Amino acid sequence: MNTIDLVNYGADKLRQRKIRTYKLDAEILLSKVLKKTREQILVEFDQKIDKIQVSHYNNLIFRRLSHEPIAYLVKEKEFWSKKFIIDSNTLIPRPETELMVEKLVKINKNKSLMILDIGTGSGCILLSLLSEIKNSKGVGIDISKKAINIAKKNAERHKILRRAKFLKKSFDNYFQQKFDLIVANLPYIPSYNIKNLDEDVRKYEPKLALDGGKDGLDLIRKVIYKAKEILKIKGLLGLEIGNGQYKKVSKLLTENKFRIEHKLFDYKDNIRCLVSRFNN
Numbered sequence: 670m671n672t673i674d675l676v677n678y679g680a681d682k683l684r685q686r687k688i689r690t691y692k693l694d695a696e697i698l699l700s701k702v703l704k705k706t707r708e709q710i711l712v713e714f715d716q717k718i719d720k721i722q723v724s725h726y727n728n729l730i731f732r733r734l735s736h737e738p739i740a741y742l743v744k745e746k747e748f749w750s751k752k753f754i755i756d757s758n759t760l761i762p763r764p765e766t767e768l769m770v771e772k773l774v775k776i777n778k779n780k781s782l783m784i785l786d787i788g789t790g791s792g793c794i795l796l797s798l799l800s801e802i803k804n805s806k807g808v809g810i811d812i813s814k815k816a817i818n819i820a821k822k823n824a825e826r827h828k829i830l831r832r833a834k835f836l837k838k839s840f841d842n843y844f845q846q847k848f849d850l851i852v853a854n855l856p857y858i859p860s861y862n863i864k865n866l867d868e869d870v871r872k873y874e875p876k877l878a879l880d881g882g883k884d885g886l887d888l889i890r891k892v893i894y895k896a897k898e899i900l901k902i903k904g905l906l907g908l909e910i911g912n913g914q915y916k917k918v919s920k921l922l923t924e925n926k927f928r929i930e931h932k933l934f935d936y937k938d939n940i941r942c943l944v945s946r947f948n949n
């Protein structure tokens with residue numbers, strides 16, 4: 670079989686299973702197996718593929734047929750124009766999270782900050798911020814030891830080891846220091862809604878990264894209280910929130926002496942990130 674036969678074969682199987690991105694997925698999976706870019710495999714379309722590679726490709730197509738996300742199959746995801754290593758212990762970084770990175774980079778570009786990233790997962794937020802705000806340092810924490818190991822690998826991959834520290838720790842534990850900026854993309858899906866998520870998310874992404882308790886705000890509520898304790902004077906808090914949570918979260922922030930300075934809208938015009946200043 671050659672490249673084009675394999676792409677068509679895989680795409681056909683995925684299409685029959687109603688996977689909307691069937692052609693793209695088949696191309697991505699084959700490029701992963703052949704260790705080439707998608708463009709390369711499409712140009713070298715009559716390249717012969719050996720048996721071991723065909724069997725590896727079939728295995729990936731088979732896993733995709735069960736809705737395993739492409740990012741987990743290829744073990745990486747692009748975020749803020751960088752490739753982050755991920756696996757089933759880390760959430761797949763999302764484009765709406767980039768909105769928060771974009772705003773925080775813009776308002777802090779030349780500052781020298783101490784940053785805390787709560788629920789760091791793959792480390793994508795902290796490492797992206799540090800790659801742009803060069804005079805800054807940061808700590809990423811997560812209760813998942815396996816996620817922390819992945820974040821450390823990403824720090825190594827992006828050569829930000831000296832300015833980033835990753836610790837297995839819950840945010841409700843004690844902190845020895847205070848921070849200029851706290852960012853948190855914590856789980857915010859209400860428990861009752863987990864069953865309604867797309868199969869790709871529900872079956873494969875870590876529950877620890879999704880379930881935000883009864884109304885989805887269990888952790889966001891707690892992180893706002895904690896931030897008051899560990900933010901420096903006039904420190905900033907960047908929060909990602911779920912669709913429809915703005916009203917409740919903005920009330921919580923105001924009640925706790927935070928002033929919302931930026932509301933960030935996703936591509937469907939929903940408020941998804943809030944940047945607030947603590948008026949202590």
Ligand SMILES: C[S@@+](CC[C@H](N)C(=O)[O-])C[C@H]1O[C@@H](n2cnc3c(N)ncnc32)[C@H](O)[C@@H]1O
Binds near residue numbers: 766
């Ligand atoms: C929605 S994911 C976000 C991952 C990453 N920051 C991103 O934006 O892609 C939330 C993360 O919070 C972590 N987490 C959950 N409860 C936590 C807690 N109490 N303290 C620290 N991290 C927590 C989960 O393990 C998960 O990795």
